[in-house]
Amino acid sequence: MxxxxxxxxxxxxxxxxxxxxxxxxxxxxxxxxxxxxxxxGVGLIASAWRRLRRNPIFLLGLAITIAFVVLAIVAPWIAPHDPADNPLIDKVSPQSNPIPGPEAGYPLGADSSGRDFLSRLIVGSRQTLIVGVAATLGGLSGGLVLGTLAGAFGGVVDAVIMRIVDVMLSIPSLLLAFSIAAIAARPSQWTVIIAIATVQVPIFARLLRGSMLAQRSKDHVLAARALGVKRSAIVLRHMLPNSLGPVIVQATLVLATAIIDAAALSYLGLGLPDDRVPEWGQMLGTSETYFQDHPHLAFYPALCIIVVALGFTLMGESLREALDPKSRR
Structure with a gap:
């Protein structure tokens, strides 16, 4: 040695x-x-849920969302009075008392037609939820079709679809929704749903297209191509299911925007013309005449819209942080 x-x-x-x-x-x-x-091992969903259930922001948003959905479902049964009836019409005087104040059985008073204001607020939650959910589902469906085509085929198909999406995104969303709703010969709830859904389509399409392009280079997709699997099967079984996570999270954020846009269109008179069916945006519009002397007619519907939109936003942002590896805390 x-x-x-x-x-x-x-x-x-x-x-x-x-x-x-x-x-x-x-x-x-x-x-x-x-x-x-x-x-x-712990999967992505289980790992995300472990973080979410300790996140007070997510729990607050979830509580607001659940309360809103439950209220919208049971609204016709818990409302003190029929929102279309006007039991206090005898107390309405255009000169001296246009808006009856609170009294026994009517804690928030009545509107200019003598209808119970509290009952209209409660029942109005159902119409707001229907419009928001229907518009979000419509935008999600259209975005899934366009995003899947663009991400799966690429080339000319991708270029054409993305140029259409770029044009739609270049127009302010509320202005585009207002233009689409104004085209209808007669305002209705469906015109609001279609207008808002059309505005949301490019958001989902661009997001899904990006996720689909990221999936094209994944190992499981390359292996399926090497084995001779058909393109349709690769897209529907391998690429699309693994691309839906960010889209679903975005849907919760878009739902808050859809509720605000629906209220804005109803406020402008492009929603359901029959005021016997209450809706929060519609109630805001009818309160404009009496806002100076009776601001509560606008305050309560506006507060409901803000709180519900905040709940969906808090829940959506928390979901995105929990599911995105780059922003996990």
Whole structure:
């Protein structure tokens, strides 16, 4: 053995001894430190839920959303009075008392037609939910079709669809929705739904197209192509299901925007013309005449819209942070 190998061997022994001493001081042996935990892995959804259930912002948004949905479902049964009846019409005087104030059985008073204001607020939640959900589902459906075609085929198909999407995105959303709703010969609830859904289509299409393009280079997609799987099967079974996560999260955020846009169109008189069926945006529009002397007619519907939109926004932002690896906390 050469003389220069002995110092090296001694140096290696001293390093090993220091590592053993450090592991012993921490209460863990070297063998235990290198052991692999045999516990089961956690999927993306389960991991996201673990973070979400400890997130107070998500829990607040979820509580607001659940309360709003439950209220909209049971509204006709818990409303104190029929929102179309006008039991206080005898107390309405255009000169002296245009808006009856609160009294027994009518805690928020009545509107200019003598109808119970609280009942109209409660029942109006159902119409607001219907318009918001229907418009979001319509925009999601259209965006799924365009985004899937653009992301699956690419080339000319992708270029044409994306140029159409760019044109739609270049126009302010509320202005585009107003223009579409104004084309209808007669305002209705469906014109509002169609207008808002059309505005939401390019948002979902661009998002899904980006997710689809990212999936095209994944290993499981390349393996399916190498095995000779048909393009339609690759798109529908491998690419599309793995691209829907960001789209579903975006749908919760779009739902808040859809509720606000629906209220804006109804406020401008492009919604349901029959005021016997209450809706929060419609109630805002009818309160404009009496806003100076009776601001509560606008305050309560506006507060309901703000709180519900805030609930969906908080829930959607929390979902996006929990599911996006780049923004996890």
């Amino acid at each position: 050469s003389s220069d190998q002995s110092p090296r061997r001694g140096l290696g022994a001293r390093r090993k001894q220091r590592i053993d001493d450090l592991a012993a001081s921490s209460g863990t042996t070297v063998a235990e430190a290198g052991a692999i935990d045999d516990s089961e």
